[in-house]
Amino acid sequence: MGFLRIEALTRTFPGVRNGNPTRALERTDLAVEDNDFITLLGPSGCGKSTLLRIVAGLDSPTTGRVLLDSQAVTRPGPDRGMVFQSYTLFPWLTVRENICFGSRATPEIADAYVQKVDLRGFENHYPKMLSGGMQQRTALARALANDPKILLLDEPFGALDNQTRALMQELLLGIWEADRKTVLFVTHDIDEAIFMSNRVAVMSARPGHIKAELKIDLPHPRHYRMKTSPEFSRYKAELTEHIRAESIKAAQMEH
């Protein structure tokens, strides 16, 4: 069962100039329930972004398939909203126009999301006038205003400083607690993974596959002080062991 089903997925990138092909993803299976918040956690280069891009339809699997609400994913579509690590606001559109870009967004919905992401007063600003955190908040509003079935987040706070990142986590979590949208979140930050999600899927070093899954039983609504609680620390200790082992493997592969 599952709202989003990733079935026996593999991805091999062809070699460049007769070089050896790169196996980015080994057989990967994952099910995400409706309204769930799942994090893919893994060391850099483990294929977690590749997996997310395949779910988005921006890349194709070598074998296997992705089903969303029983429909096979073959191409990108408005049912899978995405926020990227890089700043992808359209620079020629204002904040409001960016949020209205999606085919299903209306001005009323856009205004509602401007409020939810605390951007009132900045509706008519161009992206270059905004800080990184504000740009990512706009990108989040843009994805949500299009009312996707699932929200795909590819390290959306990765380029932000620590303080802004913590605030963004709370903002996203608050929106999720209110709307319960299905979310697939990619990160390499263990604290972020525990704080945000209901379930963490740990990915191995390349070729990536899901090595372990950990259910996070912290109650909602979550408060930032939870990050220093004993339960949080236990989850962190467990995930750190997993990630450390994989990071060492990943580092050795580079030599």
Add this chain to the structure above:
Amino acid sequence: MEPLKPVSHRARIALGAGFFVLLLALWAALTFGGVIPPLFLKDPVYTLVTGYNLFAEFGFARDVGITVWRVVGGFVIAAIVGVPLGIAMGAYKPIEAFFEPFVSFARYLPASAFIPLLILWAGVGETQKLSVIFIGSVFQIVLMVAVIVGSTRRDLIEAAYTLGADSTAIVKRVMLPGAAPQIAETLRLVLGWAWTYVIVAELVGADSGIGHMIMDSQRLLDTGQMIFGIFCIGVIGLVSDLLFKWMNQRVYAWAF
């Protein structure tokens, strides 16, 4: 002076004007001082008086008008053909594969080399003048626009796809608006080149225009008139360039 340290607006204007003052001073020194005989280079005062007479007695304004008309006409036709083709090539790789080798080849054909042929085909009328400018501009526009459109940020295209855009919307709503400021800058650049072609076109087989006047002055060995003609082209070029730049910065405020 420190590398990349900005200068104030006032200092910038003063420095820019300073160069012209120095140039004028050098010119005056060389001519009034007798270093260069008047046969080769007339002095600034004589040149200015000649320029005034050109406008007052010889109807030079009409020549300037005709030349401007030719440049703008040929340039606009080249832009109408070149910009859409460049966009199509930048966006769709099969179209690029079809046209690119020819356009790259045609780009190196000097427009002035076509003048004898064009006179044969189109006579010495306006068609021939416009054709020279068209040939000189259109291939440059096509290639540069294709490169600009082709280098649209991939992550913006991907973001648009995940928001439900189809291929047509990608071109219309992402590639075009994203490329527009650079396309406008390219047109500004090519307009400058069009000015060099028009003079060449007017040096051969023309009975009006700034180039024609310069050619006539050569027969009379009037270096004052020749320099004044060249000076006029520079002024018109500078003004049109500033206008273009000002317009781009207004229309594409988000990019500047």
